[in-house]
Amino acid sequence: xxxxxxxxxxxxxxxxxxxxxxxxxxxxxxxxxxxxxxxxxxxxxxxxxxxxxxxxxxxxxxxxxxxxxxxxxxxxxxxxxxxxxxxxxxxxxxxxxxxxxxxxxxxxxxxxxxxxxxxxxxxxxxxxxxxxxxxxxxxxxxxxxxxxxxxxxxxxxxxxxxxxxxxxxxxxxxxxxxxxxxxxxxxxxxxxxxxxxxxxxxxxxxxxxxxxxxxxxxxxxxxxxxxxxxxxxxxxxxxxxxxxxxxxxxxxxxxxxxxxxxxxxxxxxxxxxxxxxxxxxxxxxxxxxxxxxxxxxxxxxxxxxxxxxxxxxxxxxxxxxxxxxxxxxxxxxxxxxxxxxxxxxxxxxxxxxxxxxxxxxxxxxxxxxxxxxxxxxxxxxxxxxxxxxxxxxxxxxxxxxxxxxxxxxxxxxxxxxxxxxxxxxxxxxxxxxxxxxxxxxxxxxxxxxxxxxxxxxxxxxxxxxxxxxxxxxxxxxxxxxxxxxxxxxxxxxxxxxxxxxxxxxxxxxxxxxxxxxxxxxxxxxxxxxxxxxxxxxxxxxxxxxxxxxxxxxxxxxxxxxxxxxxxxxxxxxxxxxxxxxxxxxxxxxxxxxxxxxxxxxxxxxxxxxxxxxxxxxxxxxxxx
Amino acid sequence: xxxxxxxxxxxxxxxxxxxxxxxxxxxxxxxxxxxxxxxxxxxxxxxxxxxxxxxxxxxxxxxxxxxxxxxxxxxxxxxxxxxxxxxxxxxxxxxxxxxxxxxxxxxxxxxxxxxxxxxxxxxxxxxxxxxxxxxxxxxxxxxxxxxxxxxxxxxxxxxxxxxxxxxxxxxxxxxxxxxxxxxxxxxxxxxxxxxxxxxxxxxxxxxxxxxxxxxxxxxxxxxxxxxxxxxxxxxxxxxxxxxxx
Numbered sequence: 013x014x015x016x017x018x019x020x021x022x023x024x025x026x027x028x029x030x031x032x033x034x035x036x037x038x039x040x041x042x043x044x045x046x047x048x049x050x051x052x053x054x055x056x057x058x059x060x061x062x063x064x065x066x067x068x069x070x071x072x073x074x075x076x077x078x079x080x081x082x083x084x085x086x087x088x089x090x091x092x093x094x095x096x097x098x099x100x101x102x103x104x105x106x107x108x109x110x111x112x113x114x115x116x117x118x119x120x121x122x123x124x125x126x127x128x129x130x131x132x133x134x135x136x137x138x139x140x141x142x143x144x145x146x147x148x149x150x151x152x153x154x155x156x157x158x159x160x161x162x163x164x165x166x167x168x169x170x171x172x173x174x175x176x177x178x179x180x181x182x183x184x185x186x187x188x189x190x191x192x193x194x195x196x197x198x199x200x201x202x203x204x205x206x207x208x209x210x211x212x213x214x215x216x217x218x219x220x221x222x223x224x225x226x227x228x229x230x231x232x233x234x235x236x237x238x239x240x241x242x243x244x245x246x247x248x249x250x251x252x253x254x255x256x257x258x259x260x261x262x263x264x265x266x267x268x269x270x271x272x273x274x275x276x277x278x279x280x281x282x283x284x285x286x287x288x289x290x291x292x293x294x295x296x297x298x299x300x301x302x303x304x305x306x307x308x309x310x311x312x313x314x315x316x317x318x319x320x321x322x323x324x325x326x327x328x329x330x331x332x333x334x335x336x337x338x339x340x341x342x343x344x345x346x347x348x349x350x351x352x353x354x355x356x357x358x359x360x361x362x363x364x365x366x367x368x369x370x371x372x373x374x375x376x377x378x379x380x381x382x383x384x385x386x387x388x389x390x391x392x393x394x395x396x397x398x399x400x401x402x403x404x405x406x407x408x409x410x411x412x413x414x415x416x417x418x419x420x421x422x423x424x425x426x427x428x429x430x431x432x433x434x435x436x437x438x439x440x441x442x443x444x445x446x447x448x449x450x451x452x453x454x455x456x457x458x459x460x461x462x463x464x465x466x467x468x469x470x471x472x473x474x475x476x477x478x479x480x481x482x483x484x485x486x487x488x489x490x491x492x493x494x495x496x497x498x499x500x501x502x503x504x505x506x507x508x509x510x511x512x513x514x515x516x517x518x519x520x521x522x523x524x525x526x527x528x529x530x531x532x533x534x535x536x537x538x539x540x541x542x543x544x545x546x547x548x549x550x551x552x553x554x555x556x557x558x559x560x561x562x563x564x565x566x567x568x569x570x571x572x573x574x575x576x577x578x579x580x581x582x583x584x585x586x587x588x589x590x591x592x593x594x595x596x597x598x599x600x601x602x603x604x605x606x607x608x609x610x611x612x613x614x615x616x617x618x619x620x621x622x623x624x625x626x627x628x629x630x631x632x633x634x635x636x
Numbered sequence: 637x638x639x640x641x642x643x644x645x646x647x648x649x650x651x652x653x654x655x656x657x658x659x660x661x662x663x664x665x666x667x668x669x670x671x672x673x674x675x676x677x678x679x680x681x682x683x684x685x686x687x688x689x690x691x692x693x694x695x696x697x698x699x700x701x702x703x704x705x706x707x708x709x710x711x712x713x714x715x716x717x718x719x720x721x722x723x724x725x726x727x728x729x730x731x732x733x734x735x736x737x738x739x740x741x742x743x744x745x746x747x748x749x750x751x752x753x754x755x756x757x758x759x760x761x762x763x764x765x766x767x768x769x770x771x772x773x774x775x776x777x778x779x780x781x782x783x784x785x786x787x788x789x790x791x792x793x794x795x796x797x798x799x800x801x802x803x804x805x806x807x808x809x810x811x812x813x814x815x816x817x818x819x820x821x822x823x824x825x826x827x828x829x830x831x832x833x834x835x836x837x838x839x840x841x842x843x844x845x846x847x848x849x850x851x852x853x854x855x856x857x858x859x860x861x862x863x864x865x866x867x868x869x870x871x872x873x874x875x876x877x878x879x880x881x
Contacts, residue, residue, distance in 0.1 A: 014726050014727065014728045014852055015728075016712065016726075016728045016850050016851070016852035016853055017723060017726065017852065017853075017856075019846055019847055019853060020723070023844075042723060043723060043724050044723070044724055045723045045724075046720045046721060046722055046723065047716075047720065047721035047723065047856070047859075047860060047863075048719060048720055048721075048863075049841075049843070049860060049863040049864050049867060050867075051864070051867040051868060052842075054867070070844050071842055071843060071844040072842050112842055113841055113842030113843075113864070114842065115842070115843055115844055115860060118720075
């Protein structure tokens with residue numbers, strides 16, 4: 013390259029995928045560049061024509077179309093096109109037209125090939141399609157951090173070892189020895205298909221059989237553990253650890269729906285990963301008073317930052333943070349019951365919003381409610397529950413979970429009601445939907461029982477799933493509300509910033525990022541009668557029903573993950589710098605890589621919002 | 637737009653010939669081998685459509701504006717056709733000026749005395765430079781720099797001048813904007829004079845800003861400007877004879 017062309021090299025070097033390339037590579041590219049000029053309105057690439065160049069927009073703007081003529085993408089300075097055809101047959105797959113006068117640098121095929129074969133990040137970047145570009149960005153992250161993001165199925169080295177629950181003690185011990193396992197699953201084979209009914213472990217044999225000198229003919233069902241605690245095959249190892257610790261069990265059957273995938277033992281996990289981030293949670297249960305919990309809560313931001321540094325994904329971090337929040341609530345409820353005595357009637361303490369969705373981050377307020385047994389008599393019992401709710405709410409506030417400004421807390425009498433009243437609430441929201449009212453009650457449609465009779469919450473989830481999926485008016489209204497907040501992406505893929513106030517020149521990655529996605533996914537999820545609460549799980553349920561096309565589901569999942577992880581990293585950086593973490597991001601604080609992928613992600617969200625509007629005939633409300 | 641350099645020629649019969657024939661005559665008369673080779677490469681016929689013309693963007697950076705008092709310090713060339721510029725064929729030379737390097741031109745071009753001391757004399761690169769021009773139509777922005785400076789330099793070295801047609805992108809802009817000064821009403825409305833300088837002309841066509849005062853970048857900038865001018869105001873079928881000077 014002639015050194016005088018450094019200006020062109022510098023321009024390339026400011027834009028992905030060229031920004032990480034060594035100078036020699038860039039020089040090589042510049043030497044091969046051919047420059048072309050296209051007046052606004054002229055075709056740059058025509059469908060089916062031969063194309064032997066990667067196109068780089070130096071100035072101007074272009075539009076890319078699908079085969080059908082439908083607009084596919086709009087690109088501007090520093091962006092590339094033409095790679096799809098190059099990778100396939102050297103014929104144009106997405107025609108491109110200049111919409112402004114454009115100067116385009118053409119990078120010949122042989123240099124493209126060279127980069128493709130020698131530069132991994134280039135290869136990832138120009139992957140066949142925009143959407144897969146986003147996906148490969150995510151998977152590259154995941155590759156580097158297997159320990160934090162690995163799922164329990166990684167720990168399963170063999171299929172489940174099972175026996176009928178009618179076997180005798182001696183026989184069970186023989187099977188376990190022969191198979192070399194420390195736990196045996198026992199099946200109820202009386203029905204049409206065998207059902208998991210219990211588990212027996214080495215430790216059970218020792219403590220319940222040998223030490224009691226039980227006869228070898230004892231039916232195994234007499235000493236096995238029933239009411240099994242299991243984990244789902246798509247849960248993370250981290251979650252399985254939490255389950256084991258909280259329930260004090262050392263073995264967990266891993267279930268894929270009704271099917272048993274295998275059993276994992278605590279020792280498997282210990283082998284697999286250090287206990288670093290777990291220390292906090294297990295410690296929560298050892299605290300004897302609010303003061304101890306408060307002291308421990310100072311560790312939460314550090315745990316958060318550590319997980320981000322270890323490159324955990326957003327699902328991982330969201331569920332760990334929600335798990336920590338849940339543990340604080342649970343321990344406070346235990347302490348509250350110790351102080352106030354046992355509850356006069358059964359109840360369930362319910363988490364709402366992000367904690368229920370397992371998507372909590374480090375900046376969060378408390379949203380909770382109580383579902384009381386139908387035998388609840390306000391005159392006799394409410395004094396107790398108010399006191400308990402207040403104890404928990406004050407305790408949570410001490411631990412950094414600030415009071416809910418919308419007063420959605422169990423301390424509010426309205427949200428401390430018997431199951432029957434809760435059903436009336438939901439029936440009213442669903443059957444007489446009013447947009448305004450629904451905006452405020454949105455949060456109740458993300459619910460999770462975290463203490464006490466969690467089956468009450470399960471019953472509510474079932475109630476909601478059934479009613480909501482049958483009410484088109486409700487879905488339309490909910491969809492309409494979900495369109496209130498749009499991604500911060502303007503014409504020409506520029507970020508739209510907040511205009512004034514302290515947040516000027518930033519955009520809010522929660523309000524305009526993750527929230528619009530979880531809002532729209534909630535609508536689809538309720539439409540397909542899913543009881544899932546977590547956005548990723550909801551997406552899986554939606555995908556199963558084919559309510560949205562499969563690649564739509566994948567794209568949304570990738571988009572949500574990317575927006576969430578950028579938001580998480582933004583908060584972690586603030587904590588590390590000793591600043592108050594928030595959701596307001598300045599574009600210049602993002603890397604070009606993040607900026608580019610965020611735009612891809614926002615485009616996916618915009619598309620998904622369009623589909624939502626069309627699918628539920630939602631009228632767009634004014635912006636709020 | 638009269639061409640002052642044609643009037644400098646004494647052998648009028650040759651000057652009246654169309655360019656291809658004139659190149660053949662000049663080749664016969666040329667005493668210098670390099671110059672002979674340049675003419676022998678030929679010149680396209682005036683009726684050749686622009687899309688078939690091989691061009692070369694050319695720019696000189698000089699120590700001043702007067703060819704008789706100042707000298708060339710650097711040369712940039714970039715070959716192109718009306719739809720593509722080939723950066724791979726671009727060349728840039730620093731050359732040792734015959735006359736002292738003015739302090740002012742140091743600040744403009746960013747070329748230092750040390751650079752110049754190491755630079756070859758124009759003699760040493762003349763063959764290469766004429767080789768880049770051979771068979772191509774030079775494109776410049778403001779033709780009263782390149783041709784006169786080259787003529788003075790050649791006269792000094794080989795005792796002969798050089799003749800060739802050029803495309804002047806500034807002359808094209810000037811033709812497109814004959815009344816560049818706003819009238820009183822337009823001035824009243826705040827309208828600015830239209831500038832036909834390279835950077836300002838490029839802006840009108842949506843071409844990017846390139847840092848000025850580097851011979852190769854300016855050669856590229858003129859080449860891109862011609863591509864844009866043709867797309868906006870002419871056509872690939874326009875005969876080259878309509879545009880060259």
